[in-house]
Amino acid sequence: xxxxxxLALAVLLFVGFFAHAQSPMRHVNQQRLWATxxxxxxxxRPAGAxxxxxxxxxxFSEADLAARTWLMQLMREAGLxxxxxxxxxxxxxxxxxxxxxxxxxxSHIDSVPSGGNFDGDVGSxxxxxxxxxxNDGKMTTRHPLEMVIWTNEEGNHFSQWVGSPAAAGRLxxxxxxxxxxxxxxxxxxxxxxxxxxxxLADARIKPGSLAAYLELHIEQGGVLDVSKRQIGVVQxxxxxxxxxxxxxxxxxxAGTTPMDGRQDALAVAARATLAxxxxxxxxxxxxxxxxxxxxxxxxxVNVIPGRVQFPVELRDLDAAKVLRIxxxxxxxxxxxxxxxxxxxxxxxxxVDEPALTDVALQSDIRAAAxxxxxxxxxxxxxxxxxxxxxxHLAPIGMIFVPSRGGISHSPREYSSPTxxxxxxEVLYRTVLLSDDRLNRKP
Amino acid sequence: xxxxxxLALAVLLFVGFFAHAQSPMRHVNQQRLWATxxxxxxxxRPAGAxxxxxxxxxxFSEADLAARTWLMQLMREAGLxxxxxxxxxxxxxxxxxxxxxxxxxxSHIDSVPSGGNFDGDVGSxxxxxxxxxxNDGKMTTRHPLEMVIWTNEEGNHFSQWVGSPAAAGRLxxxxxxxxxxxxxxxxxxxxxxxxxxxxLADARIKPGSLAAYLELHIEQGGVLDVSKRQIGVVQxxxxxxxxxxxxxxxxxxAGTTPMDGRQDALAVAARATLAxxxxxxxxxxxxxxxxxxxxxxxxxVNVIPGRVQFPVELRDLDAAKVLRIxxxxxxxxxxxxxxxxxxxxxxxxxVDEPALTDVALQSDIRAAAxxxxxxxxxxxxxxxxxxxxxxHLAPIGMIFVPSRGGISHSPREYSSPTxxxxxxEVLYRTVLLSDDRLNRKP
Numbered sequence: 001x002x003x004x005x006x007l008a009l010a011v012l013l014f015v016g017f018f019a020h021a022q023s024p025m026r027h028v029n030q031q032r033l034w035a036t037x038x039x040x041x042x043x044x045r046p047a048g049a050x051x052x053x054x055x056x057x058x059x060f061s062e063a064d065l066a067a068r069t070w071l072m073q074l075m076r077e078a079g080l081x082x083x084x085x086x087x088x089x090x091x092x093x094x095x096x097x098x099x100x101x102x103x104x105x106x107s108h109i110d111s112v113p114s115g116g117n118f119d120g121d122v123g124s125x126x127x128x129x130x131x132x133x134x135n136d137g138k139m140t141t142r143h144p145l146e147m148v149i150w151t152n153e154e155g156n157h158f159s160q161w162v163g164s165p166a167a168a169g170r171l172x173x174x175x176x177x178x179x180x181x182x183x184x185x186x187x188x189x190x191x192x193x194x195x196x197x198x199x200l201a202d203a204r205i206k207p208g209s210l211a212a213y214l215e216l217h218i219e220q221g222g223v224l225d226v227s228k229r230q231i232g233v234v235q236x237x238x239x240x241x242x243x244x245x246x247x248x249x250x251x252x253x254a255g256t257t258p259m260d261g262r263q264d265a266l267a268v269a270a271r272a273t274l275a276x277x278x279x280x281x282x283x284x285x286x287x288x289x290x291x292x293x294x295x296x297x298x299x300x301v302n303v304i305p306g307r308v309q310f311p312v313e314l315r316d317l318d319a320a321k322v323l324r325i326x327x328x329x330x331x332x333x334x335x336x337x338x339x340x341x342x343x344x345x346x347x348x349x350x351v352d353e354p355a356l357t358d359v360a361l362q363s364d365i366r367a368a369a370x371x372x373x374x375x376x377x378x379x380x381x382x383x384x385x386x387x388x389x390x391x392h393l394a395p396i397g398m399i400f401v402p403s404r405g406g407i408s409h410s411p412r413e414y415s416s417p418t419x420x421x422x423x424x425e426v427l428y429r430t431v432l433l434s435d436d437r438l439n440r441k442p
Numbered sequence: 443x444x445x446x447x448x449l450a451l452a453v454l455l456f457v458g459f460f461a462h463a464q465s466p467m468r469h470v471n472q473q474r475l476w477a478t479x480x481x482x483x484x485x486x487r488p489a490g491a492x493x494x495x496x497x498x499x500x501x502f503s504e505a506d507l508a509a510r511t512w513l514m515q516l517m518r519e520a521g522l523x524x525x526x527x528x529x530x531x532x533x534x535x536x537x538x539x540x541x542x543x544x545x546x547x548x549s550h551i552d553s554v555p556s557g558g559n560f561d562g563d564v565g566s567x568x569x570x571x572x573x574x575x576x577n578d579g580k581m582t583t584r585h586p587l588e589m590v591i592w593t594n595e596e597g598n599h600f601s602q603w604v605g606s607p608a609a610a611g612r613l614x615x616x617x618x619x620x621x622x623x624x625x626x627x628x629x630x631x632x633x634x635x636x637x638x639x640x641x642l643a644d645a646r647i648k649p650g651s652l653a654a655y656l657e658l659h660i661e662q663g664g665v666l667d668v669s670k671r672q673i674g675v676v677q678x679x680x681x682x683x684x685x686x687x688x689x690x691x692x693x694x695x696a697g698t699t700p701m702d703g704r705q706d707a708l709a710v711a712a713r714a715t716l717a718x719x720x721x722x723x724x725x726x727x728x729x730x731x732x733x734x735x736x737x738x739x740x741x742x743v744n745v746i747p748g749r750v751q752f753p754v755e756l757r758d759l760d761a762a763k764v765l766r767i768x769x770x771x772x773x774x775x776x777x778x779x780x781x782x783x784x785x786x787x788x789x790x791x792x793v794d795e796p797a798l799t800d801v802a803l804q805s806d807i808r809a810a811a812x813x814x815x816x817x818x819x820x821x822x823x824x825x826x827x828x829x830x831x832x833x834h835l836a837p838i839g840m841i842f843v844p845s846r847g848g849i850s851h852s853p854r855e856y857s858s859p860t861x862x863x864x865x866x867e868v869l870y871r872t873v874l875l876s877d878d879r880l881n882r883k884p
Binding site for chain 1: 661662663664665668680682684694695696697698699700701703706708709711712713715716719722723728729730731732733734735736738741742743744745746747753755757823824825826848849850851
């Protein structure tokens with residue numbers, strides 16, 4: 001009896017191994033794709049470091065400019081018609097068979113300072129690889145296909161995305177004259193990179209000219225890594241509501257002020273920090289809430305804190321849920337302030353509305369992953385992406401690949417060559433599925 | 443019936459008024475004393491400001507040096523034999539009738555930056571006024587009387603008291619070569635002020651040569667002000683135990699890291715801050731505990747804090763009580779760290795043992811206040827004072843006068859001319875009571 005079980009187990013393992021080895025054919029070329037990831041990493045690589053040393057390729061930097069020139073050359077070699085719009089976005093067109101709106105896909109190649117070689121790069125080079133693979137297979141599509149490299153996604157200048165909001169017609173002209181930490185305006189940068197700032201509004205993509213937008217990206221979180229799934233089907237990009245709060249008590253001598261005579265702003269901030277977490281956890285779901293900093297005045301060992309400032313950030317796919325949680329937090333804050341005899345006020349700093357992905361594009365991605373033999377998981381994107389800007393123009397879809405340890409914005413950011421190629425393969429298949437499905441006469 | 447009550451009330455008010463108006467005679471001269479307070483305030487007064495503008499007279503500064511020269515002149519004019527010891531302490535001797543140890547009293551005249559005109563000044567000029575009043579009354583004493591102005595009590599250089607620990611023989615020679623924020627050593631400063639640093643050890647007061655030490659000081663807290671008492675009889679100077687704690691979690695993306703996958707160092711610091719307060723409040727008494735600062739890394743709106751540092755300070759007259767409370771806090775910290783999957787470690791930075799005042803000197807002060815017709819209250823000193831150093835040499839006693847609003851180390855620090863003179867009067871009477879009581883043959 002015992003041997004029968006062992007035999008069965010051996011057969012299962014054997015079959016499992018073969019099932020893996022015989023997974024459906026890849027259209028994208030993993031080796032070619034990974035080679036471009038390595039080549040791109042050289043633009044902005046720290047002196048003396050290797051690929052593992054990460055990259056500093058801030059938008060509009062010399063490293064960024066050189067990388068763009070290199071990538072445009074590869075795009076031309078892939079037969080694309082390359083142009084740069086007045087916001088600096090790079091676009092590469094591959095014609096379609098029918099007179100239909102464009103099916104757009106891409107990402108960005110700028111990085112944060114001391115960033116990694118995957119955030120943005122995977123989606124940008126994945127898009128290039130899809131174009132190359134289509135050429136290899138001599139594939140044609142109904143829709144024109146266009147790949148895009150968005151400008152300054154990381155917002156290291158002006159704390160402001162530039163490319164995708166300009167394309168969405170959501171970048172006001174006022175931003176042109178705002179100075180960054182180097183004292184340069186966006187107008188200065190655009191001019192330096194050969195663009196005419198006066199034409200910025202022309203970067204807007206005409207409503208109706210896009211059939212859909214797809215973006216491949218690393219997850220930047222640990223959900224896929226922990227759950228051992230190969231592909232993430234993004235349900236949407238969470239909305240972000242950011243407040244700044246200030247607790248104002250009374251700074252006093254830590255030795256001579258009795259415990260019951262204190263107006264301790266830090267005790268209030270501590271209670272508030274925990275109240276934020278409690279209320280975020282109080283309902284089911286994937287919402288998150290964070291207090292990421294605390295500034296104490298005067299901030300001495302022997303002085304009761306008189307004033308404490310801290311930010312509160314809430315994120316969810318459902319904006320109403322964020323406001324509902326905030327309403328509960330505000331009630332808690334008012335109660336704490338009253339109990340502690342300390343003022344506690346919060347003001348909204350910024351609101352980014354959630355951007356839901358298109359349900360039909362989600363289905364295309366899910367079907368593409370299934371056909372390619374990859375395990376998939378639906379999940380929200382907790383980080384912001386260019387796709388949320390394009391959502392104002394067209395239906396969007398996003399594909400995630402795993403980030404090892406959930407680490408991002410760090411030289412330790414990593415996705416394996418297989419994971420990167422899996423993502424590009426799913427993008428390839430999704431492009432074809434969506435191309436086939438979209439704009440059919442009923 | 444009603445009128446009888448009204449009559450009784452009127453009589454009571456009348457008697458009360460007279461009792462107040464006819465309070466026992468003052469030996470000190472309020473007007474003369476207040477004039478010296480105003481004159482001293484000019485040394486280090488901010489440009490263009492008045493008396494209310496506070497003072498910046500940091501130890502060893504030019505303003506401090508000029509004030510010392512001015513005060514030594516007044517001391518000489520009061521008939522005192524003035525000398526400066528190798529630690530820079532100013533001493534002024536008035537001989538006694540018997541061959542007895544010295545009865546010492548005084549305070550300091552250095553201030554914190556942007557400090558007030560009362561912290562230290564009241565006890566220093568109060569000591570001078572006592573000498574002058576004794577001269578006015580042609581009073582003699584059994585013990586030699588000596589007034590003292592201690593060097594650099596506020597510790598604005600080297601974060602270190604200089605004068606009183608040197609007198610107590612508790613200042614190691616190593617401190618001479620420690621550099622302050624201006625790059626100068628204590629040896630440099632002492633030389634600049636005419637002292638020979640090599641002789642620092644000679645500043646030590648010979649054990650047995652002091653009969654007692656008295657110090658008049660502003661409360662620097664609000665207990666007398668709130669309870670409307672005129673004189674505080676100090677039970678002792680609290681011990682201070684100071685720890686630095688660090689919570690080490692993992693910095694991660696605030697958008698992509700689920701709530702249940704976080705190792706949030708700030709949430710831990712928040713819980714720890716509240717645990718400190720809870721445990722301090724958990725027993726009756728006047729102990730205090732403070733978390734006065736928080737430093738967050740990386741400290742960004744959209745990053746979960748990975749490392750947070752904060753100090754914890756506990757103060758009480760009873761060192762065992764402080765350690766008992768800390769033991770409970772440590773237990774709470776360990777529990778919090780375990781629950782949050784975050785490391786939480788604390789190290790002792792400094793321990794100042796409590797210094798109890800002498801019970802007989804407390805009685806002298808209480809009797810002096812009663813005889814002068816002032817209301818008095820026993821209370822601990824939550825702030826540190828030179829007296830706690832002298833406690834290693836001789837019995838100490840301290841007299842507090844009210845601080846308006848409990849405010850100190852601020853230009854808004856204030857005690858009224860009456861309160862200041864009340865304090866000096868109690869010092870005068872205590873000196874005489876103690877002089878009479880101490881060193882009697884049994």
